Amino acid sequence: MPVINKxxxxxxxxxxxxxxxxxxxxxDAAEVEFAVTGLIGARMEAxxxxxxxxxxxxxxxxxxxxxxxxxxxxRCFTEALGMMEQLQLDCLPADAALVRLxxxxxxxxxxxxxxGSILSLEAIQNKGKYYPKHxxxxxxGTIIEILNQxxxxxxxxxxxxxxxxxxxxxxxxxxxxxQENLKYLWPGKRLLGKDLLQRHRQxxxxxxxxxxxx
Amino acid sequence: MPVINKxxxxxxxxxxxxxxxxxxxxxDAAEVEFAVTGLIGARMEAxxxxxxxxxxxxxxxxxxxxxxxxxxxxRCFTEALGMMEQLQLDCLPADAALVRLxxxxxxxxxxxxxxGSILSLEAIQNKGKYYPKHxxxxxxGTIIEILNQxxxxxxxxxxxxxxxxxxxxxxxxxxxxxQENLKYLWPGKRLLGKDLLQRHRQxxxxxxxxxxxx
DNA sequence: AAATTTACTGACTCATTAGTTAGTTTAACC
DNA sequence: GGTTAAACTAACTAATGAGTCAGTAAATTT
Numbered sequence: 001m002p003v004i005n006k007x008x009x010x011x012x013x014x015x016x017x018x019x020x021x022x023x024x025x026x027x028d029a030a031e032v033e034f035a036v037t038g039l040i041g042a043r044m045e046a047x048x049x050x051x052x053x054x055x056x057x058x059x060x061x062x063x064x065x066x067x068x069x070x071x072x073x074x075r076c077f078t079e080a081l082g083m084m085e086q087l088q089l090d091c092l093p094a095d096a097a098l099v100r101l102x103x104x105x106x107x108x109x110x111x112x113x114x115x116g117s118i119l120s121l122e123a124i125q126n127k128g129k130y131y132p133k134h135x136x137x138x139x140x141g142t143i144i145e146i147l148n149q150x151x152x153x154x155x156x157x158x159x160x161x162x163x164x165x166x167x168x169x170x171x172x173x174x175x176x177x178x179q180e181n182l183k184y185l186w187p188g189k190r191l192l193g194k195d196l197l198q199r200h201r202q203x204x205x206x207x208x209x210x211x212x213x214x
Numbered sequence: 215m216p217v218i219n220k221x222x223x224x225x226x227x228x229x230x231x232x233x234x235x236x237x238x239x240x241x242d243a244a245e246v247e248f249a250v251t252g253l254i255g256a257r258m259e260a261x262x263x264x265x266x267x268x269x270x271x272x273x274x275x276x277x278x279x280x281x282x283x284x285x286x287x288x289r290c291f292t293e294a295l296g297m298m299e300q301l302q303l304d305c306l307p308a309d310a311a312l313v314r315l316x317x318x319x320x321x322x323x324x325x326x327x328x329x330g331s332i333l334s335l336e337a338i339q340n341k342g343k344y345y346p347k348h349x350x351x352x353x354x355g356t357i358i359e360i361l362n363q364x365x366x367x368x369x370x371x372x373x374x375x376x377x378x379x380x381x382x383x384x385x386x387x388x389x390x391x392x393q394e395n396l397k398y399l400w401p402g403k404r405l406l407g408k409d410l411l412q413r414h415r416q417x418x419x420x421x422x423x424x425x426x427x428x
Numbered sequence: 429a430a431a432t433t434t435a436c437t438g439a440c441t442c443a444t445t446a447g448t449t450a451g452t453t454t455a456a457c458c
Numbered sequence: 459g460g461t462t463a464a465a466c467t468a469a470c471t472a473a474t475g476a477g478t479c480a481g482t483a484a485a486t487t488t
Contacts, residue, residue, distance in 0.1 A: 019435065036339060041255040044476065054437055059477065117338050119395060124331045125250060128394040140399060157424065162399055163417035167385045170392070174384025175377075180342035181333060185354060185376055203377035210371065211425030233465065258446065268467050273447065 023061050025051045031072050035114035038121035039069045039130075070130060073122075076115055077132045083108055084138055094150030095213065101142065102208060105172040106201045113176040113192065120177050140165050150212065157214045164212065171204055237275050239265045245286045249328035252335035253283045253344075284344060287336075290329055291346045297322055298352055308364030309427065315356065316422060319386040320415045327390040327406065334391050354379050361426065371428045378426065385418055 029050040033042045044065060048055040062068040087104060089097040109116055122131055143165040150156030175182070179191050189196055243264040247256045258279060262269040276282040301318060303311040323330055336345055357379040364370030389396070393405050403410055 022435080037254065038252070038339075040251065041339070043474090045474090053435095055476085056438080056478080057436055060434095060436065065476070120334055120391060121338065123392045123395040124335065125252075125255070126394075128397065131395045133398060136395065136398065159420065160413060160417050163389075163414050164421060166389050166392075166396060166399070166414075167418055167421050170384050170388025171381045174388060175380050177334060178337045178380075178384070180340075181337040181345045181350065182380060183342065184347060184350065185380070199374060200377050200380075203374050204381055206373065207378060207381050207425040208421075210427075211421040213424075236465080257444090259444090267465095269446085270448080270468085271466055274464095274466070279446070 019061075022051070022053065022057070026053075026058060026061060026068075027072055027075055030068050031076065031114055031118075034069060034072055034121070035117040038125045039066070040125060042069070073118065073130055073132060076112075076118060077135045079112075080108060080115060081135055081138065084142065089142065089146065093155070094146050094153055095155050095209065097146045098143075098150070098212070099205060099209065101146065102168070102172065102205050103201070105169070106204060109173060109176045110192070110197050110201075113179065116173040116177040119173075139169070143168055147212065155214055156212045159212060168208055171208060175200055175204075233275075236265070236267065236271070240267075240272060240275060240282075241286055241289055244282050245290065245328055245332070248283060248286055248335070249331040252339045253280070254339060256283070287332065287344055287346060290326075290332060291349045293326075294322060294329065295349055295352065298356070303356065303360065307369070308360050308367055309369050309423065311360045312357075312364070312426070313419060313423065315360065316382070316386065316419050317415070319383070320418060323387060323390045324406065324411050324415075327393065330387040330391040333387075353383070357382055364426065369428055370426045373426060382422055385422060389414055389418075 026047065029047045030042070032050070033047050037043070042065065044055050044058055047068075048058055051057075058068065062071060083104060087100060089100060092100065119131070122128060140162070144161040147156060147159065147161040147164055151158060151161075175191070183191055186196060191197075240261065243261045244256070246264070247261050251257070256279065258269050258272055261282075262272055265271075272282065276285060297318060301314060303314060306314065333345070336342060354376070358375040361370060361373065361375040361378055365372060365375075389405070397405055400410060405411075
């Protein structure tokens, strides 16, 4: 393993055996593990092994399994939050804004389907204890706002915005979280392959838009 | 605890300390446990304690944790299958048939939201290893058939039936499985309470029907 | 090059867990 | 009322898992 440090004496930016990289790798491995097993089911040993370090190394970076879980959630949803914030929907009419938001959500799930699994497990196993409410507020708040706007403008039919928002999010996530139960519906095809994903994206947007439009 | 047996000598129907009842109670407790933790996370001790017996009693009835899990799944989906089969949708036009099916699915989830959780966990944790394919075939097969029929009849728009079927099931389940993450959207209200449930049922049906109709 | 700090490990502890077994209690049948 | 079989338990085993700690190796500083 050559090349550890590129800059030599830039403050504390570079660390001896590259602790920043190790930490990131641990978070990556932990994300995968938590996305399959949830908090309780996750094995610290498995996370360590997958990272190529010993279990004790995890405790060098994170005080406990629970805090590691919090860190994983934090990183996931900071990402998602960033994507949401750069959407700039205010200047768009309601229907265009909703299409844009749907595209973003579906692409987000395609890029990292683990987010959906983690949130599902979080709800089912931990009763939402670690659920990042500010993300929920932002996501559901944005959808509800768009729906209200659309109703006022007359482009959307009269609907209950909160229930509809929940159903929209459900539509954007189910395909990904239930993947493994659904795969036999498309024998021999990869559900996260380019063509099926593309098709699913379009079908989901069409269904929702037809569902809300007047 | 008085009254154990009502009929006295009806074959082997009545058992000494009522084994049939114990078995049912064990399955009930196991269903609750598995619906929260999944197969790997479930604690046999917890299932036993909740039933009011010792752990060893479970092994008197079931050879292993895995077989207990299989038995729980079996019972859940025999129920669901029974509900599906008595629907009699063949004689109905596509749109009425879909409404009927949606009502049934939503009511099924309302009555036992654990089904959705168990299926979600099954997909995420076990990669669908124990997923009852015959149930999936029946459910998705029925929806796809109705959608095709509706397109032929011209009452439904041109859509891809499989993706749409997945989205329909997603809409019918997400509210229930993600309950605990969503509760803060309705502060002070019970998501599975009569009024919210009723409202959600109607909103979901409206969204889907508007989404598929021509 | 010696001293110090940072990154990391091996070998532990103690709690928990699936599964077992030998034995006990309760009811059923004669 | 004594025998037998079914229902159930207490007390185990063996394995695994979260978390600890003393110590080592590599890099950085002096």
